[in-house]
Amino acid sequence: MSHETNTAQIIEEQALNREEKKYVRPREIAAFALTSYGLNNLTSFIGSTKQYFMMSFLGLTGKQFGLLGTVSTIWDALDDPISGIVIDRCRTRWGRLRPFLIFPMPFWAISSILFYMVPGDFSGTQKFIYALVTTIIYGIGFSYLSGWELLLYNITPNTNERGTLIATQKFVNLFTWLPSLVPVFVDFVPGVTKNAVTQPEVYSGFSVFFVLVAVAGALFGFFVMRERVSIATKEEMQNSGILKSLKSILTCRPLAVLLLSGFFGGIKSVGGASEDFFWLNCTGKLSNRLLCSLFTGIPNYVITPVAPSIIKKFGLRTTAVSAGVFSGVAYTLLYFIGYKPTGNYWLDFVIVTVGLTVAGLPNHIMGVCDPLLKGDMYDYLEWKTGIRNEGIVNAAMGYVNKLSSSIHALLSGVVFDWIKFTPQKDIYGNIVPHKDPKVLQGIWGIFCLAPAAARFGYGLSLLLFNVHGKTKDRMLVELEQHRNSRSEAKKQELIADTENNND
Numbered sequence: 001m002s003h004e005t006n007t008a009q010i011i012e013e014q015a016l017n018r019e020e021k022k023y024v025r026p027r028e029i030a031a032f033a034l035t036s037y038g039l040n041n042l043t044s045f046i047g048s049t050k051q052y053f054m055m056s057f058l059g060l061t062g063k064q065f066g067l068l069g070t071v072s073t074i075w076d077a078l079d080d081p082i083s084g085i086v087i088d089r090c091r092t093r094w095g096r097l098r099p100f101l102i103f104p105m106p107f108w109a110i111s112s113i114l115f116y117m118v119p120g121d122f123s124g125t126q127k128f129i130y131a132l133v134t135t136i137i138y139g140i141g142f143s144y145l146s147g148w149e150l151l152l153y154n155i156t157p158n159t160n161e162r163g164t165l166i167a168t169q170k171f172v173n174l175f176t177w178l179p180s181l182v183p184v185f186v187d188f189v190p191g192v193t194k195n196a197v198t199q200p201e202v203y204s205g206f207s208v209f210f211v212l213v214a215v216a217g218a219l220f221g222f223f224v225m226r227e228r229v230s231i232a233t234k235e236e237m238q239n240s241g242i243l244k245s246l247k248s249i250l251t252c253r254p255l256a257v258l259l260l261s262g263f264f265g266g267i268k269s270v271g272g273a274s275e276d277f278f279w280l281n282c283t284g285k286l287s288n289r290l291l292c293s294l295f296t297g298i299p300n301y302v303i304t305p306v307a308p309s310i311i312k313k314f315g316l317r318t319t320a321v322s323a324g325v326f327s328g329v330a331y332t333l334l335y336f337i338g339y340k341p342t343g344n345y346w347l348d349f350v351i352v353t354v355g356l357t358v359a360g361l362p363n364h365i366m367g368v369c370d371p372l373l374k375g376d377m378y379d380y381l382e383w384k385t386g387i388r389n390e391g392i393v394n395a396a397m398g399y400v401n402k403l404s405s406s407i408h409a410l411l412s413g414v415v416f417d418w419i420k421f422t423p424q425k426d427i428y429g430n431i432v433p434h435k436d437p438k439v440l441q442g443i444w445g446i447f448c449l450a451p452a453a454a455r456f457g458y459g460l461s462l463l464l465f466n467v468h469g470k471t472k473d474r475m476l477v478e479l480e481q482h483r484n485s486r487s488e489a490k491k492q493e494l495i496a497d498t499e500n501n502n503d
Contacts (some may be wrong), residue, residue, distance in 0.1 A: 023156040023228050024165065031224035032165055033150070033154070033172040036086045037100070038217025042112060042210040045179040047269075049203060050115055051412060052276040056423050056431050057118050057200045058127050062413035068128070072135045076143065076398070083143040084395025087150070095227040097154060100147025101218045107141030109211045116207040118200050130256025146398060148221070150390045153375050154229040157483065159476065163308040163368070170367045171304045178213075180293050182206050183276070184278055185285040195428050229388070229483070249389070249396050254377040257464045259397060263404040264457025265324075271450035273412040276446045277421070281434040282339050283349065292349070300364045307368040316376070317468045320369040323362030324459020330359035331452035339444050357450070366458070376467040383475045386482065415446050 054060045060068070090096050114134045122130060159300060185202045249255060279289040312318045334355035340348050382388050419442025424432050434440060467475065 006409050007396060014348060022146075022161065024161050028155065028225050029165060030169055031221045032152070033169045035217045035221030035225075035269060036169045037172050038214040039145075039148075040176050041178050042108075042171050042214040043211045044176055045182065045206060046112060047140050047272070048179055048275065049182060051118060051273045053200070053203050054131055055413075055416075057203075058131060059124060060128060060131060062416040062421075064128050064413070066413030068131055068135060068404045069412075071132060072139055073403055073406035075136050076139050079140055079143050080395040080398045081392075083146065084392040084398075087144070087147045087391030087394070088389055089391075090147075090184045094222075097147045097151045098222055098225060100144050101151075101222040104144035105215060105218060106438075107137055108145060109136075109141070109215060111141065112203070112211050112214075113207045116203040117199070142322070143395075143398065146394050147391070148218070150394060151225060151227065152243060152371060153378050153390065154227045155225060156228050157480065159372070159375070160308075163311065163372060166368050166371050167305060167308050170307070170364050171301070174300050174304060175301060177293070177297070179211070180290045181207075183279070183289050187285065187287045190428075190430060191455075195430075198428075200429055221374060222352075228292035247392055248500050249381070252377070252381055252384075254373075254380050254465055254467050255393065255397070257461060257466075258373060258377055259400050260464075261458045261461040262397075262401055264461055265454050265456065266404050267400070267411075268451045268454035269405070269408050270412045270415065271454070274443055274446040274450075277416070278339075278443050280431065281443055282447075283435050289350065292353045292356065295353050296360055299357060299361055303361065304364040304368070307353040307365050310365065311369065311372070315466050316372055317462060320366060320373065320465075321459045321462050323365045323369065324455045324457075324462070326455075327359055327362045327366075328452050328454075328456035328459065330355070331455060334359060335445065335448035335452065336479035373462075373465065376472065379475060379479055380467050383479055411450075415442075415450075419443065419446070438460060 024206060040457065048094065051065055054068075055065055082315075087097070087100060090099065092099050111134050115131075115138070119130055152162065156162060182203070185206070186199050189197050189202055190199055275289060280286040314322070334352075337351065337355060339352055340353055342348055369493065378388065378390055378393065419439055420436075421434070421439050421442070424434055425492060426432050434443075
């Protein structure tokens with residue numbers, strides 16, 4: 001019994017020492033946050049406007065848009081395993097992961113602009129093929145850009161510093177309000193210019209702007225950030241083998257749980273894709289989305305910086321589970337309250353805004369929890385196998401998540417066909433609000449109930465995540481010992497080589 005007590009004390013002392021050791025420079029924290037900021041602006045813009053643009057201006061039907069996600073996923077199934085192996089086995093003078101901030105840039109930058117161009121002489125089928133090819137190019141770029149996401153877990157082995165990096169990243173991303181300006185320009189610029197500038201041209205202009213911001217952030221991050229977690233040598237990677245790596249991935253319980261929670265969490269995108277449809281059709285103005293966001297985002301400026309402290313006090317898993325369930329309850333209650341509970345336009349707007357604010361309170365806590373859970377999963381695999389196969393793991397996760405996304409994308413389009421929605425246009429081809437009460441109630445249901453289901457599924461599935469408590473403490477201490485042994489062995493090997501060369 002005393003031996004077990006002494007072992008536990010040693011593990012606890014080593015864990016405290018590990019948490020106190022610092023690696024990351026302030027400039028790197030800034031570079032990490034700004035890189036994320038540029039890319040987040042771009043992906044937020046695309047995520048919030050792509051479906052609306054393609055259905056409204058490119059002319060895709062709901063089923064065509066859903067099919068677009070399904071077919072592009074088949075291509076990703078071929079591309080993701082290749083990108084994962086390339087990322088894991090990459091060794092360059094700039095590091096293993098930093099180069100993936102640069103190499104994929106032409107793919108995602110060009111395709112992001114092509115999304116918002118409308119070929120005038122194309123038939124319906126040709127427009128679908130155009131959208132599909134552009135989506136595949138975009139997917140290739142972001143398959144290899146995933147190497148940048150893995151950089152977080154290699155900048156520092158200190159889990160507290162990871163938390164600081166993530167919290168800083170999420171706080172800076174709170175200022176990703178530039179995409180929210182798009183509806184304002186869409187509503188007012190064509191009218192001010194008497195349609196000399198059309199709505200599609202507004203989207204095209206913003207796409208170029210967000211690409212430039214993302215490129216600038218990626219370049220800055222490449223030159224400033226460094227990698228510090230020791231990695232396996234080429235010989236160790238060869239000895240581990242791809243099949244052995246795949247076996248360890250398939251039997252990894254934390255990975256399976258994260259994939260399950262990710263599937264449920266992704267259902268929120270079905271509701272997210274309906275946002276522009278809701279604000280335009282149910283409230284009469286697309287720009288009301290911006291007005292609402294001015295208030296819903298305010299609490300996050302307080303919650304995000306304290307998220308690491310909340311996680312440290314209650315535990316990572318408990319915090320993530322509680323946040324998901326709380327948000328699920330809030331979205332469900334909001335649906336039953338309705339978007340016109342009083343009949344007074346501005347009072348109803350206030351009620352909806354307050355409801356969305358309450359439902360969104362846990363969003364940025366979950367935003368900090370997710371990458372930390374992912375980091376624990378990567379560490380768990382290294383603990384069990386001795387190898388960091390983040391590229392292959394990330395590719396496997398990406399593949400499953402894209403399969404899930406194809407289901408979500410299909411649902412995002414099909415649900416609008418279920419409620420019999422068709423865009424209404426004026427004589428200039430601009431979109432105007434729908435009037436059918438049944439259609440409007442259907443949009444409201446999509447807007448609230450999809451996020452509710454997503455949050456409940458996310459939170460409850462994480463109850464199965466087993467990297468926590470004493471198991472996690474032991475894992476981190478033993479990992480540090482293994483990494484130190486590897487670094488010392490490499491150091492001794494270098495000294496031996498130097499002595500042999502001198503002889």
